[in-house]
Amino acid sequence: MAEAVRTTCAYCGVGCGISATVTAEREVRIEGDPDHPANRGKLCSKGTHLGETVGLEGRLLHPMIGKKRASWDKALDLVAKRFKETIARHGPGSVAFYVSGQLLTEDYYVANKLMKGFIGTANIDTNSRLCMSSAVAGHMRAFGEDIVPATYDDLEAADLIVLVGSNTAWCHPIVYQRIRARCEAGAKLVVIDPRRTETAEEADLHLAIRPGSDVALMNGLLQHCREAGIVDEAYLAAHVAVPDDFWNELGGGNDLWSVARTCDVSATDLRRFFDLFAAHPRTVTMFSQGINQATAGTDQVNAILNLHLATGRIGKPGAAPFSITGQPNAMGGREVGGLATTLAAHMDFAPENRARVQRFWAAPTIAEKPGLKAVDMFRAIGEGRIKAVWVMATNPAVSMPDANRVRAALADCPFVVVSDVIEHTDTGAFAHVRLPAAAWGEKDGTVTNSDRMVSRQRALFPLPGEAMPDWWIIKEVARRMGWKTAFSYDRPADIWREHCRLSIYENEGDRLFALPGAAQGGNTAYDDMAPFRWGGAHPFADGRFSTEDGRARLVAVVQKDLPEPLAKWPLTLNTGRYRDQWHSMTRTGFAPKLARHREEPLVEVHPDDGARLGLSDGGLARVDTPQGDSIFRVAFHAGQRRGEAFVPIHWTDRTSSGGRTGLLSRPLVDPVSGQPGFKRTPASIAALATKWRGFLLLAHELDTHPKCLWATRVAVPSGALWELAGNGDITSVEALLPRGERIEAQDAARGTRRIAVVAGGRLAAALFVTESGELPPRDWLIAQLSAPEIAPTLLAGRAPGAQVDRGTIICVCFDIGLKTIAAAIREQALADVTAIGAAIGAGTNCGSCRPALARILAEETSDAA
Ligand SMILES: Nc1nc2c(c(=O)[nH]1)N[C@H]1C(S)=C(S)[C@@H](COP(=O)(O)OP(=O)(O)OC[C@H]3O[C@@H](n4cnc5c(=O)[nH]c(N)nc54)[C@H](O)[C@@H]3O)O[C@H]1N2
Ligand SMILES: Nc1nc2c(c(=O)[nH]1)N[C@H]1C(S)=C(S)[C@@H](COP(=O)(O)OP(=O)(O)OC[C@H]3O[C@@H](n4cnc5c(=O)[nH]c(N)nc54)[C@H](O)[C@@H]3O)O[C@H]1N2
Ligand code: SF4
Ligand SMILES: [Mo]
Numbered sequence: 001m002a003e004a005v006r007t008t009c010a011y012c013g014v015g016c017g018i019s020a021t022v023t024a025e026r027e028v029r030i031e032g033d034p035d036h037p038a039n040r041g042k043l044c045s046k047g048t049h050l051g052e053t054v055g056l057e058g059r060l061l062h063p064m065i066g067k068k069r070a071s072w073d074k075a076l077d078l079v080a081k082r083f084k085e086t087i088a089r090h091g092p093g094s095v096a097f098y099v100s101g102q103l104l105t106e107d108y109y110v111a112n113k114l115m116k117g118f119i120g121t122a123n124i125d126t127n128s129r130l131c132m133s134s135a136v137a138g139h140m141r142a143f144g145e146d147i148v149p150a151t152y153d154d155l156e157a158a159d160l161i162v163l164v165g166s167n168t169a170w171c172h173p174i175v176y177q178r179i180r181a182r183c184e185a186g187a188k189l190v191v192i193d194p195r196r197t198e199t200a201e202e203a204d205l206h207l208a209i210r211p212g213s214d215v216a217l218m219n220g221l222l223q224h225c226r227e228a229g230i231v232d233e234a235y236l237a238a239h240v241a242v243p244d245d246f247w248n249e250l251g252g253g254n255d256l257w258s259v260a261r262t263c264d265v266s267a268t269d270l271r272r273f274f275d276l277f278a279a280h281p282r283t284v285t286m287f288s289q290g291i292n293q294a295t296a297g298t299d300q301v302n303a304i305l306n307l308h309l310a311t312g313r314i315g316k317p318g319a320a321p322f323s324i325t326g327q328p329n330a331m332g333g334r335e336v337g338g339l340a341t342t343l344a345a346h347m348d349f350a351p352e353n354r355a356r357v358q359r360f361w362a363a364p365t366i367a368e369k370p371g372l373k374a375v376d377m378f379r380a381i382g383e384g385r386i387k388a389v390w391v392m393a394t395n396p397a398v399s400m401p402d403a404n405r406v407r408a409a410l411a412d413c414p415f416v417v418v419s420d421v422i423e424h425t426d427t428g429a430f431a432h433v434r435l436p437a438a439a440w441g442e443k444d445g446t447v448t449n450s451d452r453m454v455s456r457q458r459a460l461f462p463l464p465g466e467a468m469p470d471w472w473i474i475k476e477v478a479r480r481m482g483w484k485t486a487f488s489y490d491r492p493a494d495i496w497r498e499h500c501r502l503s504i505y506e507n508e509g510d511r512l513f514a515l516p517g518a519a520q521g522g523n524t525a526y527d528d529m530a531p532f533r534w535g536g537a538h539p540f541a542d543g544r545f546s547t548e549d550g551r552a553r554l555v556a557v558v559q560k561d562l563p564e565p566l567a568k569w570p571l572t573l574n575t576g577r578y579r580d581q582w583h584s585m586t587r588t589g590f591a592p593k594l595a596r597h598r599e600e601p602l603v604e605v606h607p608d609d610g611a612r613l614g615l616s617d618g619g620l621a622r623v624d625t626p627q628g629d630s631i632f633r634v635a636f637h638a639g640q641r642r643g644e645a646f647v648p649i650h651w652t653d654r655t656s657s658g659g660r661t662g663l664l665s666r667p668l669v670d671p672v673s674g675q676p677g678f679k680r681t682p683a684s685i686a687a688l689a690t691k692w693r694g695f696l697l698l699a700h701e702l703d704t705h706p707k708c709l710w711a712t713r714v715a716v717p718s719g720a721l722w723e724l725a726g727n728g729d730i731t732s733v734e735a736l737l738p739r740g741e742r743i744e745a746q747d748a749a750r751g752t753r754r755i756a757v758v759a760g761g762r763l764a765a766a767l768f769v770t771e772s773g774e775l776p777p778r779d780w781l782i783a784q785l786s787a788p789e790i791a792p793t794l795l796a797g798r799a800p801g802a803q804v805d806r807g808t809i810i811c812v813c814f815d816i817g818l819k820t821i822a823a824a825i826r827e828q829a830l831a832d833v834t835a836i837g838a839a840i841g842a843g844t845n846c847g848s849c850r851p852a853l854a855r856i857l858a859e860e861t862s863d864a865a
Helices: 072-090 105-119 133-143 152-157 173-184 214-227 233-239 246-251 256-263 267-279 297-310 330-336 351-361 374-382 403-412 470-480 492-504 523-528 607-612 779-785 818-828 833-840 850-864
Strands: 005-008 017-024 027-032 095-099 124-126 160-164 188-192 205-207 283-287 320-323 388-392 415-420 433-436 445-448 453-457 571-576 602-605 620-624 629-636 644-648 681-688 692-698 710-716 719-726 741-747 752-759 762-770 809-811
Touching: 005 453, 072 095, 072 388, 072 415, 072 433, 072 470, 095 105, 095 374, 105 124, 105 330, 105 351, 105 445, 105 470, 105 492, 124 374, 133 297, 133 320, 152 173, 152 283, 160 173, 160 267, 173 188, 188 267, 205 267, 214 246, 214 256, 214 267, 214 297, 233 297, 256 267, 283 297, 297 320, 330 445, 330 492, 351 492, 374 403, 445 492, 492 523, 602 607, 607 629, 629 710, 692 710, 692 779, 719 779, 762 779, 809 818, 809 850, 818 833, 818 850, 833 850
Parallel strands: 095 124, 095 388, 160 188, 160 283, 188 205, 283 320, 388 415, 415 433, 571 644, 602 629
Antiparallel strands: 005 017, 017 027, 445 453, 571 681, 602 644, 620 629, 620 681, 692 719, 692 762, 710 719, 741 752, 752 762
16 A cells, blocks of 8 residues: 655645545545644544545546647647737737636746736736635735734634634634634633524624624724723834824724624623623634625724734734635735735735846736736626636636626637636636646645645645646746746746745845745755744734834724615625535535535525515525526524525536526625625525426436426435426436436326436436425435345335434534434433534544534433423
8 A cells, every 4th residue: 555645635724734545546545644733633524535536537637629629739839829819919918817726836826927927917816816805905904914923823822712704613624623622621712703603603602793794893892992901002102003093083983882783782792792802812813704705804804903903912822813714725825926916925016026026037027017806807808808818726607706797708708718627617618728737636736724834735646637737737838928948847846946035035024924944945855845834923923014114003994884675685695605515516526425414505594584585494495686596495594693694605507506606796896905795795585486396316427407497416425416396397307317227106196206217237317206295315215326236115215124314414424314313312311512422423533513413412402401
């Protein structure tokens, strides 16, 4: 057996270290790396099940021009030629790159260098614009540089942890486990989120604030700090520039009662939060999309930074504002300057920076000014101002706001290039050229996680088919555009060293971002690189900031008015993530275990709203916004605020006829950062009755969804399961059944049809539909896809004899369902999550389901009482 390779998880910005052992061709055993500082051996459900996603099914393995396979030479020549021609005719501003926090630092560096130094425009933006550009802008305003002044170790040193707009238990699970451990040792946890998430359920205090009222909350708290005498006047005097009118302006309307009213929380709870904050100098405030993805996102960030600066809670152990990043290399992208609004290596477009970077790159030109931010970029494509675009490692047809408009823009764009690892994506459907990129497990390079820790991602497998790493693809295009020497890289280490050299080039300490040690190393040093952090554990510990005068800035921010919903749009639509899916599911969608947690895209509403709006729990509904509409399965959830609905971002044309959240969000952005306000869209909702419902089980994949009103896919072992509903007849669905021996049953009275197709002695497909009858639980039939022989009870949908329904799967590691857990709690009188683990194993591996176990426990115990 091969030796274990140390690498980094493919998913979130926690940046967990993985020890991966290749066990067979395209098979790998995944374990947490006990020596990695981010996770010390732990992994969440997504990391644990990475091994399920490394197969080659669905992969793009050859360059494609249109629908035809092409050689690399042909494809690269065509891309270079079309970009050169477009630039020659319409100027550098007529082309753009749209890249991603899922690129490695080396890929990102080469793309940024090509666009800004050689093509000569800053029209390169990244999906990080949608993700944490408000945090970047807030850091720049307050600190003069985009620095996250915290590390995970600060969580262990904190006495109070405040999570604002962050569903950490689902989105940064290993950080959440570290937070829980700290809370068990006595620290307090406050969660500020309009929804009662699993993160909120375990908190000491949950403030379910009115969405968009975070500035009022933070300003109210700052005013309280002032009155309570915990503003650190000495720190302010020595290290912070305070605008003249700052305190006067803050004073008005920020009393406890006004704030409670604006935020729509009880004054008692608010007071508790203020008192907790006042009592604990060691406070870490961690924030993510509930703060960033807002049309006042940058102000919301600065409201948090103001608090920490004014109380001197920064640059010290356990005291910091902490912007946590989403993607595995969001931070690396910020370091190379992958955003259209930064130049490179934490430098902006000031004349001396432009001259310096141009000199360093020996570049023929250099971008003069910031380029178009993502939303503006796609608008420019739609208006024909940008005529060639190259999309790398992101799926904007799904993830951009107003995705219908983005699709129309891509459809009209004269030249679209998409580099991806997957053959069919919603964005790839618009590409003139598709380039096969190396995926996680094949690519080699570095990533930087949320706490500035740089780690290596290492290859486990040889490159499959003709796939090539992104850095190679970009530099080949650059060379073919005529810039041979500047892009003569042979390996990622060459790029890494150049990136490190730029970080220290003419840097006398005015930019904190610097990688001095790494600039010298050879290829072996690069191969052996252990995780390391730049900027130290406590940047700003000496009270010096990256501004010209060395002082940080308090930024006066005011709460924007929050209008009442209009009659036509009675709901506010909030969007976000599920625990076990990653974005547009191009990887997690292949893992059957990860599909079990949430099998369909739900619209969650408060039961009172459900009743008021005529919805039924478990029924279907159409969600409408000014931008578009899509269908979802309704789920009543008492943890929703009244007047709000929540939908997930994961489903695409490949996986569902509905659940298309990207079509619903408005392209309204924060004026400073350009980040879209994804969390608040006016919406209406209407129940949708269907004549029949059913499911389709297939041993093979479909290119798109079955054509009926509701069709949504999840991966299952040896195939896929589609949940279906519709009004018309089922002929078009039936047409998807493969050839083979058909077994059929019908019950006209209930409008039931059951069809099984057997091919080569195995179950190849099953289609069960009914108008008024029952449908069997899917588990047993799913297992028949992998069964060596055909059971006689196939059409009954269950094994001969008794059938146990386990309920929704809660623990994906050990495949344990809700009903099994509830029964164990009742029958064995289990009193806590640890006892559940000891009794039936649930929650003892990755731990991602522990918050869910706590909830089930609470429900069972309250039922019993
Ligand atoms: N499982 C999973 N994990 C992921 C990802 C994934 O796709 N799946 N993606 C990764 C990426 S790229 C990112 S950016 C992160 C995102 O991680 P998070 O930011 O934790 O995730 P979200 O679900 O987008 O939103 C967080 C919370 O903000 C709340 N919120 C909405 N409006 C407001 C408001 O006005 N004020 C406040 N205070 N809160 C509000 C929402 O209710 C939601 O619970 O997750 C990363 N981790
Ligand atoms: N409504 C709403 N919309 C949102 C959000 C929200 O909360 N609400 N969140 C936003 C946020 S924070 C984010 S980060 C975005 C995420 O949105 P996207 O970036 O669009 O999401 P992914 O599905 O991760 O897309 C990554 C693509 O890159 C491909 N890929 C993976 N690895 C590689 C590689 O190494 N090389 C190449 N070339 N391709 C690769 C994958 O197959 C996939 O097609 O969504 C944003 N959109
Ligand atoms: S928390 Fe989970 S998804 Fe994020 S890096 Fe760690 S294992 Fe991967
Ligand atoms: Mo993100």
